Structure formats: structure tokens, C-alpha cells
Amino acid sequence: MIRTLLFLIIRRTISGQGTEGARHRFYNVGRIFPCGKEPWEALLIEKNNTRPQDVNLSVVDLYTIGIGPSSSHTVGPMRAGYRFCLELDARNLLTKIRSVIVDLYGSLALTGKGHATDTAVLMGLTGERPRSVDPDKIAPTIAAIDADHQLRLYGAHPVSFNRATNLVFHMTESLPEHPNGMRITAFDGDGVVLHKQEYFSVGGGFIVSGDDRGAEYSGDNITLPYPFSSADELMAICKKAKLSIAEIMVENEKSWREPSETEEFVDRVHRAMMDCIERGYKADGILPGGLNVKRRARKLYLELTERPEAGLKDPLTVIDWVNLYALAVNEENAAGARVVTAPTNGAAGVIPAVLRYYERFGANVTQTKIREFLLTAAAIGSIYKKRASISAAEVGCQGEVGVACSMAAGALCAVMGGTPEQVENAAEIGMEHNLGLTCDPIGGLVQVPCIERNTMGAVKAINAARLAMRGDGQHTVSLDKVIETMRQTGADMQSKYKETSQGGLAVNVNVVEC
Numbered sequence: 216m217i218r219t220l221l222f223l224i225i226r227r228t229i230s231g232q233g234t235e236g237a238r239h240r241f242y243n244v245g246r247i248f249p250c251g252k253e254p255w256e257a258l259l260i261e262k263n264n265t266r267p268q269d270v271n272l273s274v275v276d277l278y279t280i281g282i283g284p285s286s287s288h289t290v291g292p293m294r295a296g297y298r299f300c301l302e303l304d305a306r307n308l309l310t311k312i313r314s315v316i317v318d319l320y321g322s323l324a325l326t327g328k329g330h331a332t333d334t335a336v337l338m339g340l341t342g343e344r345p346r347s348v349d350p351d352k353i354a355p356t357i358a359a360i361d362a363d364h365q366l367r368l369y370g371a372h373p374v375s376f377n378r379a380t381n382l383v384f385h386m387t388e389s390l391p392e393h394p395n396g397m398r399i400t401a402f403d404g405d406g407v408v409l410h411k412q413e414y415f416s417v418g419g420g421f422i423v424s425g426d427d428r429g430a431e432y433s434g435d436n437i438t439l440p441y442p443f444s445s446a447d448e449l450m451a452i453c454k455k456a457k458l459s460i461a462e463i464m465v466e467n468e469k470s471w472r473e474p475s476e477t478e479e480f481v482d483r484v485h486r487a488m489m490d491c492i493e494r495g496y497k498a499d500g501i502l503p504g505g506l507n508v509k510r511r512a513r514k515l516y517l518e519l520t521e522r523p524e525a526g527l528k529d530p531l532t533v534i535d536w537v538n539l540y541a542l543a544v545n546e547e548n549a550a551g552a553r554v555v556t557a558p559t560n561g562a563a564g565v566i567p568a569v570l571r572y573y574e575r576f577g578a579n580v581t582q583t584k585i586r587e588f589l590l591t592a593a594a595i596g597s598i599y600k601k602r603a604s605i606s607a608a609e610v611g612c613q614g615e616v617g618v619a620c621s622m623a624a625g626a627l628c629a630v631m632g633g634t635p636e637q638v639e640n641a642a643e644i645g646m647e648h649n650l651g652l653t654c655d656p657i658g659g660l661v662q663v664p665c666i667e668r669n670t671m672g673a674v675k676a677i678n679a680a681r682l683a684m685r686g687d688g689q690h691t692v693s694l695d696k697v698i699e700t701m702r703q704t705g706a707d708m709q710s711k712y713k714e715t716s717q718g719g720l721a722v723n724v725n726v727v728e729c
């Protein structure tokens with residue numbers, strides 16, 4: 216079927232983390248859909264004739280302080296609901312709206328209940344945003360909506376809303392543009408449509424809407440001193456400028472904001488990651504959703520701290536600690552608590568676990584090195600975002616845990632003293648051994664295999680960094696080649712393995728057995 220011409224924009228409102236309330240910027244990617252291509256494949260490809268690699272990405276695009284359990288299915292839909300409120304407000308429609316209908320399609324419908332997409336979009340419609348919403352307020356707010364059949368649009372304007380009829384899961388339909396599609400429609404008292412918008416959650420909390428077509432994106436106005444769209448380009452820049460990857464990032468980030476603001480943002484991300492680990496290993500009980508998955512982090516923490524001498528007999532106890540860090544974060548994520556999207560929520564435990572490992576077991580740890588870690592990881596993640604995808608609905612779990620593993624591996628290698636070539640090698644190893652990883656969460660919940668999978672991703676990242684440090688940076692498979700292989704593998708992957716819970720563990724494991 217011949218695809219029609221379509222322009223889409225990625226509009227990313229930088230949330231102000233680190234620059235609280237200071238600015239809003241927009242990332243918009245427009246694109247022409249060539250004949251025969253899946254439209255959603257095109258979302259990150261071209262702006263007119265500009266390749267997506269030319270889009271400027273900042274460190275703030277790789278880390279978002281938000282809530283669990285999913286960046287694409289929770290953070291993105293909440294942003295969509297909030298953005299719909301802004302659109303109504305901009306059109307002076309808020310006081311005229313009497314009811315709203317939300318339609319969820321594709322993966323958002325199939326795994327939306329398990330990923331809390333329904334509650335997320337309702338919270339967004341009440342004016343909440345992922346970065347500031349109080350996770351403890353979500354359940355009572357949803358209970359009030361269900362009891363009153365009424366929702367306070369943008370936090371103030373009551374409209375009729377019955378979840379049974381106004382929130383529709385289209386389980387057998389997808390919008391053609393992307394597997395994570397949704398539509399929100401607002402009506403007046405006579406049932407006349409006053410505003411309607413489609414949104415696509417394209418991974419990592421990014422939201423695209425059809426309304427964005429034709430707009431400029433913020434990257435148009437930004438000139439980076441060291442632009443790079445591939446690992447090869449990044450390596451060449453490092454060599455020529457005699458700078459590390461993190462130093463390249465620092466220089467580029469100056470195009471967006473003052474260096475102190477970038478540092479503040481990175482430090483805030485670091486604190487949020489560590490807070491999440493600490494909350495996670497103090498919490499106990501059963502995770503929500505019906506799978507009856509028990510939290511394990513607290514028990515492991517108590518075992519490790521009550522008998523510390525055991526670690527003297529078993530040097531591999533360090534792996535238990537890494538597992539603990541990842542379990543803690545992903546259990547918090549599964550519980551819908553505050554986490555850092557890094558680069559997605561399903562994979563949110565890998566980078567904090569490896570960073571914590573470095574802090575507790577590494578040498579010469581300073582705040583500067585911690586920033587170096589997070590900036591290096593962001594540089595690597597930005598290449599995946601430009602050249603492939605970080606959305607499991609597009610490329611499976613290789614785009615989530617695989618990318619997080621690659622980012623963490625490169626970052627750890629950097630703070631261990633690796634050269635840019637060794638860092639690139641570590642990042643490549645981190646992805647090479649995640650190629651083909653499918654997304655098949657049982658019950659549509661980000662719990663099994665997701666929580667354990669983060670422990671595997673973290674341990675694999677540490678091993679990748681160590682392997683790279685034992686080499687000289689020379690290797691057969693380049694990071695760019697492995698990213699392209701990941702993209703192609705994702706394109707070939709059947710949709711049942713791409714965040715639909717229609718294949719793999721999701722169909723072979725009886726939920727009752729869990």
C-alpha cells in the first residue's frame with residue numbers, strides 16, 4: 216500500500232530538571248514516509264531530507280526523572296494527557312469541555328493495563344506530569360474518578376468520565392503510524408467534538424503528535440561544537456580534539472545551557488538513581504498487578520549486610536550486590552514509584568546498578584567521575600536513539616535492556632580509565648550479546664522477565680567493560696555495525712515479541728503459576 220505523505224514532529228518539552236521552570240524547548244522531527252515503509256519506522260528517520268542522525272540530542276533527553284513502570288506506556292501517555300490539556304488551554308476550550316474519550320491502540324492497548332497506561336493518561340488529563348506527580352496520589356485520584364465518574368481536566372475543570380465507556384482498549388487495532396498509538400477526543404455538552412489529537416509514544420517517554428507537522432525542532436537552532444551521529448564520528452572527534460567522550464558531551468551541552476546547570480541536572484539524576492536503590496531495598500511485600508511477584512531486594516540486602524564476612528569467603532559476592540541494586544530499582548519501577556528513565560523504565564535498573572557498583576567497588580570515585588559516567592552513557596544512548604530505537608515496541612528488549620547495558624558498559628569503561636576506543640568497544644560488547652532479545656512481559660507487567668533481566672544487563676555491562684579494558688580498543692565489530700544489526704533484527708522481529716505480550720514467556724507461562 217502506498218503510504219501518504221506525512222510529517223511528524225517529536226516535540227520534547229524539556230522538563231526543567233536541573234533548570235527548574237527555566238525553559239521549555241522542543242525537539243521536532245518531521246519526515247516523509249517512503250512507499251512501502253512502515254510509517255512508525257519513519258518517526259526517527261528524516262526531517263524533510265534531513266536524516267535523524269542530524270537531530271541534536273542532549274543529556275536531558277536520555278534521563279528523565281519520572282514514575283514506573285514504563286517510559287513508553289506510563290511516562291509517555293501521562294505526558295500525552297497533560298499535553299492534551301495544554302492544547303485545550305491554548306484553544307480556550309477547557310471550560311467548554313463536558314466529556315473526554317481516550318482510545319488506546321496497539322501495544323498501548325495490549326499491555327496498557329499491566330503498564331498502567333490507563334491510570335497514567337488519566338493522571339495526565341488531570342494536569343499531572345511524570346516528573347512532579349506524587350506516586351502516592353495516583354491510586355486515590357483514580358479511585359475518585361471511578362467513584363464520581365468525573366475527572367478534573369487540567370486539575371480544575373470537571374468533565375464526565377466513566378472508565379468503562381470513556382477509556383477504550385482497542386486490542387486488535389493499531390494506528391498505522393506507530394504501535395504505541397492513542398487518541399484523545401474532547402466533547403462539549405451536545406456531544407460535538409471540540410478537539411481531537413493522536414499521540415504516539417515512541418520510546419523513552421518521547422511523545423509525537425500529528426499536530427506537530429511542519430514545525431521547526433529545537434535542534435534547528437542549536438549548533439553543537441562537536442556534532443556526532445555515529446560512534447565512528449564520535450571516535451574521530453575524540454581523536455582530533457584530544458577530548459574524552461564525556462568532555463565532548465560537556466562542550467556540546469554548553470550550546471543548551473550553562474555548564475553549572477548541566478552539572479546540576481546530572482547530579483540530580485544521580486541522586487534520584489541512588490534514592491531509588493535505597494528505597495527499593497527497604498521496601499517489602501508483593502508487587503502490584505496480580506502476578507504475586509515478591510520483592511527480593513530487601514531480603515538480599517539483609518542477607519548481605521547481616522553476614523558481611525561471607526563476602527570474604529566468596530569474592531563473587533560483588534555480583535550479589537550488583538543484583539541487589541538492579542532488583543531494588545526495578546521493583547520500585549514495577550510498583551509505580553519514582554525512577555529515572557535511563558534510557559527507558561523497563562531497563563531503569565541497569566545504569567544505576569553499574570554506577571552504584573562503581574561507587575562502592577571502584578577506585579578514585581569522585582562526583583566528577585560520576586558525572587563522567589552519566590555523560591558517557593548519554594553519548595552512547597544518543598547514538599542508539601538517532602540510528603535505531605530505544606522502543607521495545609519497535610525493536611524488542613534489545614532496545615531497552617540491551618541499550619542500557621551498552622550505555623553502562625561504555626560508561627564504566629570510561630571511569631575505569633578506558634580510552635574512547637575502549638569505551639566504544641565496551642559499548643559494542645554490551646549490545647552484541649543482547650542482539651535478538653525479545654520483549655515478552657508476562658501479564659503485560661514490567662516484572663517478569665524485566666526485573667531479573669536488569670540484573671543480567673548490569674552484570675553483563677560490567678563484564679563488557681572489563682573485557683574492553685583488557686584489550687587495546689581494536690576489535691572486529693564496530694559499535695555502529697552492532698547498532699545497525701540491532702535495528703535490522705528489530706525490524707525482522709515478529710510483533711508478538713515487541714511489547715504486545717502475545718508471544719514468548721507471556722504466552723508460555725501461566726499467570727496463575729506465578
Ligand code: SF4
Nearest residue numbers: 561607612615654665
Ligand atoms: S521484556 Fe524488556 S523491553 Fe519488555 S517490558 Fe520487560 S524490560 Fe521492557
